[in-house]
Structures are given as structure tokens and as C-alpha cells.
Amino acid sequence: MHNKTLGETIIAVDSVSKTFDRNVKALQGVSLKVKQKEVVVIIGPSGSGKSTLLRCLNGLEETDSGAIVIDDTPLNEHHRNKLKIRTEVGMVFQNFNLFPHMTVRENIRTGPRFVRKASLEEADRTTEDLLARVGLTDKIESYPRQLSGGQQQRVAIARALAMNPLIMLFDEPTSALDPEMVGEVLEVMKNLAIEGMTMVVVTHEIGFAREVGDRIIFMDEGKIVEENSVENFFANPEKERTKLFLSKILENGGCE
């Protein structure tokens, strides 16, 4: 997406660190800025802290030090701020995490109903609109287990969008999918990017990164090793470690 105008900074991460179990340094002084409408793709080897970074952004994980500001709201001790950020930042997980006891409709309208306190009609209208957007109108009364992986992930995207978020986080949204279903999910994400959603996407789908990404971040051992434009990142990466990683994933056909 190289011909859109980016807005103001909407995510500001300043030297964030996070340690698990005393000595697992998942994040070590990560700083990052994301502008409105920007699509940032994060790649890196397993255990490099990609998921942890995303999870810190919506408060699923607490940071040890550093600061995170989202839409001018600092993510700090204040419960009000935390809640505001959670509702403004949508997240899509690798394993979909749909609510199995609820139909597709109920999955999607739960957020609007109980967080936004929307009326049932209003929430249902949102749900129907969103399902049309992800192409699953006919599945509205289905249960998650009756859907394919690709369909479940599209419902999960609709569920996150139902909260009308400013930012969408995707944590390897296609890596649990059979290859033939990857395309339909990436398509939905691409449309979202075209509509101007701010997105932070952890993925190893190089094709998607090239086509949709504005910027690529390469992480290793809890640090941002390289931050580059999409063209430069693949054509002439700056760091040795990036080259090494790229050569590995490119020869594996784009997947980890």
C-alpha cells in the first residue's frame, strides 16, 4: 500500500522490556512507532518476542519497564486507560479462539453488547454488516466447530472489528490454517488495509508483507534488529542477521 497518506502516530512504544520467569528476556528495550493507517509487518524467528510485543500492546501482558501510548492514552496502572485501550485495539489470534458455546452471531455481538452496551438490534446489525464484509453471511447461525479454519479466522476478524477498533493486531493469523485457506483470510486482511485500518501483523507470509505492508520489522532475541521499508527489506537488507533469516524462510517457501 504505497500510495496512501499515513496519519499521526497512533502507537508509541518506548524502550519496553519484559522478562518471564526471572530470566527469559522476551523483550529487551523495544521502541516502535506506528502511524494511523500504517500496516507494519513483524517477522522474526520463533521465540524472538513477536507475540509478546503484540500482547503488550493490548494489555494482555504487562510490561516490566518502558512506556506504551496508544491514541494518546498511556497504557498504565489506570484501569480506565487499560479498558479504553483494550476496546480500541482488536486482536486476532493464531488459533482463532472463537467462543465454542456461541453461534457466529453471538460471538460477534458479545463485545458490542456487553462492552459498548449496544442494543440487541444495533449489535445484530453490526454483526450482519461485518459478516457480509468477511463473506460469511450464510454462516451466521453456525457454531464455530461447523466452520473450516479459514472461516473461523474470518469470524474472529469480524468479532474483533465489531468493537470498531482503531488498531488491529494479528498474531500469525494464517499459520494454523491449511494452505488452501490462507488466501481467503489474507484477502480479508488486505481489504481491511485498503480501507485504512492501522494494522500490526506478525506473519511469515512474504507475499502479504510485500503487497500490503508499509514497513517491516525484524525481531530477534527480544530486540528489533532491523526496521525497513518493504522494498529495501527484501532487496537489500541492512543487517547480517536479517539476510540469514530471509535466506532461511525464502528457501522454505515463505513459511517457518
Add this chain to the structure above:
Amino acid sequence: MPAEKKLKFKLIDIVLLTLITAALVYIVYRIKVTIRYDWSWEIIPKYLFRFDKGKSRFVASTITLGFTMTIKLSIWGIILGTIIGLIMGILRVQSGLFARFAGRAYVELIRNIPPIVLVFIFYFFFSSQLLDHLGIEDAITTAGPGLKRFISIIFIEPKLLNEFFSAALSIALYEGAYITEIVRSGIESIPKGQWEAAHAIGLSRFSQFRHIILPQALKNVLPPLSGQFISTIKDSAIVSVISVPELSFQGMQVMASTYATFETWIVITLLYFMLTFSCSVIFGKLLRKMQTAD
């Protein structure tokens, strides 16, 4: 559905059948020949139903009254035990230190003392003190006949209210400890991703619990929970030690006045079995219905 194994009559079945038959023959032989037991089944019916001359119709007698008392005790035990278990089970999974400790302490305490001791403690220390102080007994004695009748129907005749409450509460506390653990394991069996997804759409901690975790957890725990309900019926026999006229206690009464030991206990056994077995059939049907419903 996995292909069902075809059942055949195997050697092990023949061996088992022979053993069981031999045991039965032996028992019947012992009773008949060695101890020359004098069967007198004819005295049993009047302990089930007797003719009330005043009302000029048949009314429930000793054993039947015990049977209904066991049902009432079980129902109250199950209702209260489930409430306690639900609350304590939820406390058990809280991150608050004291909440967690309180849940744990309750479970450990109950599980590590014999239920009969629990019944006595409750009867002598709590109930006789507490209920007296609350003035319930006084209130009942001055109550009108309508209220008295109502109490007799849902609990017990007013003069035994103390015993009934101690009994129902100690059964509830005892079963509640097991239900607590059932609820806790049900909650813990829900994958972390469910909490995270609920968090990510902005639900408050309470809503996450109420709308996402609890419904799934409760559905998972229905089978073990129904097993615990059936146990409650059996376990209720223990309160016979504080003279609550439930089925076992009534059995002892009948035995003491008739000496028809075998007949009485055979009847009591059959009644318990009928009750628990029909409950497990009903629960089984309900569970299957719920599973096929969605």
C-alpha cells in the same frame, strides 16, 4: 461414533455367573438352614402404608415417611451444596490471595474430617447454638397452622426443624466441598485462549467469567456434577446419627420394633437403589439430550 464391539458370551462370563450363583445359593442356604431365619414379609406393608381411621384412607407409614424425608434432605443438600460449591469453586480460581486461600481451606477442612464428625459438630455446636439464638424455634411455635403445614411439607415437622437444618447444612457443606473441586477443575479446563479472546474484545473480568468461561465450564462439569448429586442421596444416610427420620433411621426403627432384620434392610436397599438408579437414568437422558441439542 466408533464401531461398537460385538458382545459375545465368553468364558469369563461363564466363570462369573457360576461364582455369583454359588455365592447366592450359599447365602440362601445359610439363612434358611444354618440360622433358620424366620421370614415374615407380611409385617412390611404396614410400615409402608397404614390405614388412618380418622381420615379413613391409607397414609404413608414409617418407611415411606423416611423415603420422602431422604428425598427432601437430598434436594436441599443438592441445592445448597451446589450454591456453596459454585461460590467456593469460583473463589478457588481467583487471583486474590485470600479468596483462593478461603476456598482451599474449606475444601481441605471438609475432605479431611469424617462426614459423621461433621454432622455431629454441626448439630451440637452450630445448630443448637445458632438456631436457638436466632429465635427460629420460638417463632415456629407461635406460628399459625398454615405456616406450620408449609414448613412440614418443604422441611420437616416444626419440632424437628433443628435436626433437619443441621442435617441439610452438613450434607450441603460436605457435598459442597466436592462440588467446589468439580467447579474448579471445570473452570481450569477452559483453555487460556478463551480468557484472552474475551479480554481482547474488551470484556470486564466479570463479564469474561460470566459470559465466556462459566457457561463452558458448567457444561463440562454436568456429568461429574450429576454423579455428585447421586452421591448426595446415598451420603444423606449419615444424618441418621442425629435422629433425622430419613430412610436409614426409619429402617433402624422398624428393625428394632419388629426384629425383621433382613426384610427391612432388603426393602430399604431397594428403595435407595430405586431412587439413585432412576436419578442416574434421568440425568443420563438429560445429558444426552443436551449434547445432541447443539
